[in-house]
Amino acid sequence: MTFPTFVDLLRQLYVNVAEHEFALPDKQQTDSRVSLLTGVHRKEVSRLRGAGAPVRVVPDSVSRTSAIVARWLADPSFVDARGIPLPLPRASEAGEASFASLVESVTRDLRPRAVLDDWLDRKLVEIDENDRIVLMEGAMVPRGDGEVRLYYFARNLGDHAAAAVQNILADDPPFLERAVHYDGLSEQLAKSLEAYSRKLAIDTLLHLNKHANQSIQSDPGGTSRWNCGIYILTSDGTSLVAEEPPQQKDAGGETS
Template sequence: MSEPSHRVPPDAAALQAPLARLLRPLVRLFVRCGITFPALTDLLRELYVNVAEYDFALPGKDQTDSRVSLLTGIHRKEVRRLRGAGAPVSAVPAAVSRTSRIIARWVAAPEFTETDGRPRPLPRAAESGPSFESLVASVTRDLRPRAVLDEWLDRGLVTLDADERIVLAEAAFVPSGGGSQQLYYFGRNLHDHIAASVANILEEKPRFLERAVHYDGLSPALARRLEARAREIAMEALQQANREAHAACETDPGGEARWNFGIYIYTEDAPRPVPPAPESGAP
């Protein structure tokens, strides 16, 4: 496979405005969570050194403190102190891995879904046919299905219907509350979205699909209605992609590659721009 061709990157000054817009919601999160500006600069300093050390190394040559300092603008003494930490590793918390694998199978495998593709309500156990016990056992033998069920009931990922069947809740698809699962996907999904956008800017031809449908100047009622409809469309697309990926994985030999298909929806009540007041007293 040939290496992708690269275009001349945009001028640093041209990135100022989009970068400020991109970072604004993150800065709001930082301030709300107590991440101060000095703490953020310490993190950025480490990341600059790490990226320069590992992502900008020249083939066949050892990366030097001087070159990292030149690339980052960070003093060589600081570079020497910060180097060698290793490339950042995005470890998947065990709870995230096991939960996502079980839910992915529940919403994709034919034996656990209805004819319309919705996940079936499952009995706790059954002598024949699908059950919650058989679902968990089909993914891992290291966990007791009862322990998984108790955890999921506590977190609101499942509920019990009138027949005591286990029903997958929408909360299973949208982790919330600022816990480890939500924070993991916060980092993973934003990383992948930004990485796709950056690749499209730097490469000669955009490699990744990254599109959005957007309308401004809407009434709040229409914005909410479009948000609700977009949520329905998005869930249908995600479930279809999951079913096809799950089926394809059955015969895939496995490897080191990964794939992410994500969708986002956003609405806000943006204030209309106020036109400048006419000058008074002008001749």
């Protein structure tokens, strides 16, 4: 992604978050107020708002794929006793777990065969020696699809920024936003900590997904939404900040 493209996307993100998350009660959000909140020129604000805000538009490839994968990772019918997604036959008798029953449990607007062909092409699944469909790790990580990656970039960065800003403005910070950080480490230890934290993070997200997926079965629905994200960063200390790397180990705890 080129720098001008990144800047334009970030500009759209700022305008979108300001418009939807910082509107005053019972007042129409104006270009002037969005410009004041973001620092983006009023003419640019008008152009971006008129073009439609991209952050809340969920691509079909995101909404359908993520919903089916989330069900595969959470529903007891499609995981084993350890919570690992089961290899699924293409179809089976009524009441038995299969790829067809998985897709149909989420949507009947798509044919399971069409979903399977698309996922095989995108390498989200593979066929094992017993002709069963196996979920690949890549199904949980948007890679080749630029539209999907840009959507999650905008959504996650927007939610993180909104939570951070509200934590700063509120007397009693309403959202959890914490990080554990250590500086002055060897490259070997940094990689070891990354691998360990990655495992814990994936386990946590899978557990949360299972709980949420089961909870929505009895939820009447509404307009609220929930997002819990985790990020992990390992760097050499010089590539992201313009300062000398610390000479001593610096242990950091929780940061708001």
